[in-house]
Amino acid sequence: ATALLAAVLLVRALLGRRMGAGLRYGLWLLVLLRLCLPFSLFESRWSVWETAPDLAAMQHEVYVLPVGRYEIRPDAAAEIDGQTADANSFGYPVLSEGRGTVTRYAGKLSLGELLTAIWRAGAVLAGAWFLLVNLRFMLRLRQTRRPFQTDSCPLRVYVSDGVRSPCLFGLPRPAVYLTPQAASSDAARCVLAHELAHYRHGDHIWSLARVACLAAYWWNPLVWAAAVL
Numbered sequence: 001a002t003a004l005l006a007a008v009l010l011v012r013a014l015l016g017r018r019m020g021a022g023l024r025y026g027l028w029l030l031v032l033l034r035l036c037l038p039f040s041l042f043e044s045r046w047s048v049w050e051t052a053p054d055l056a057a058m059q060h061e062v063y064v065l066p067v068g069r070y071e072i073r074p075d076a077a078a079e080i081d082g083q084t085a086d087a088n089s090f091g092y093p094v095l096s097e098g099r100g101t102v103t104r105y106a107g108k109l110s111l112g113e114l115l116t117a118i119w120r121a122g123a124v125l126a127g128a129w130f131l132l133v134n135l136r137f138m139l140r141l142r143q144t145r146r147p148f149q150t151d152s153c154p155l156r157v158y159v160s161d162g163v164r165s166p167c168l169f170g171l172p173r174p175a176v177y178l179t180p181q182a183a184s185s186d187a188a189r190c191v192l193a194h195e196l197a198h199y200r201h202g203d204h205i206w207s208l209a210r211v212a213c214l215a216a217y218w219w220n221p222l223v224w225a226a227a228v229l
Contacts, residue, residue, distance in 0.1 A: 001034045005222040012229065025201070031226060035213050062114050063105040071101050119219065127215040137162075141169065141177060148183055153192040155199060159183045166191050168198045171208060 008027045012019065109117070145158035155168075156175040163177045176195040182188055198204070210227050217223040 001031070002220065002222055004034050005031055005226055009222070009225065009229070021201075028206075028226070032209055032213065035217060035223070060111045061108045062111055063103075063108045066103050066105050069101055069103045122218045123215050126218040127212075130211045130215060137169070145177065148178060150188075150192060152189055153196055155196065157192065166195055168195045168204055171204060174199060174204045 008031055011027065012024070140162040141158070141160050144162040145160040148157040148159045150157055153176060156173070158175060158177050159180055160177045161180065163179055166176065166178050166182050168174050168176055176192060176199075178188065178191065182191045213223055214227055
């Protein structure tokens with residue numbers, strides 16, 4: 001997915017404005033589909049995975065949640081509660097390097113499990129942040145909006161002091177929000193046509209997919225770059 005992202009970003013940089021809207025949507029759709037698939041479509045000997053470090057390292061165990069440390073007698077350094085206390089013991093007693101103290105842990109995780117826990121926590125926090133930001137924006141719009149009468153747009157249209165520029169917002173019933181300046185100008189018809197084009201292109205759906213990918217891939221800078229572009 002990262003390799004595909006890099007390729008699309010490169011094509012976008014090379015073609016610039018010469019790239020049509022249809023091609024832009026098509027390329028980003030490929031990226032979106034690849035990010036959403038939890039498995040590879042095919043294997044290749046030129047796969048990026050071939051350059052990855054040995055995945056056996058992901059099974060390296062990390063002790064977590066220390067619950068106590070004790071000094072032990074030199075003649076009993078290898079035995080604690082009848083069990084050998086070495087680095088391979090499951091979760092509980094672990095001898096220090098000097099074999100003079102033992103630390104008890106509540107458990108242990110493999111490096112892969114630890115990284116998975118970090119990823120999940122980051123995804124939950126990122127998703128919660130996106131949800132909070134949009135809920136606050138929705139409440140601000142509802143508190144400041146007033147209906148705008150027009151026959152040139154099939155969507156609901158409001159005027160709001162809570163937006164810095166006209167926008168399309170809302171799921172599953174999106175509406176157009178105008179600034180007071182846009183609503184009172186002669187360009188209001190063009191502004192509505194612009195926001196209606198966003199609706200016809202499904203950009204409010206794309207925005208939801210973009211936020212979902214950002215939450216899931218919060219650790220990947222190329223996904224953030226793609227979202228900005």
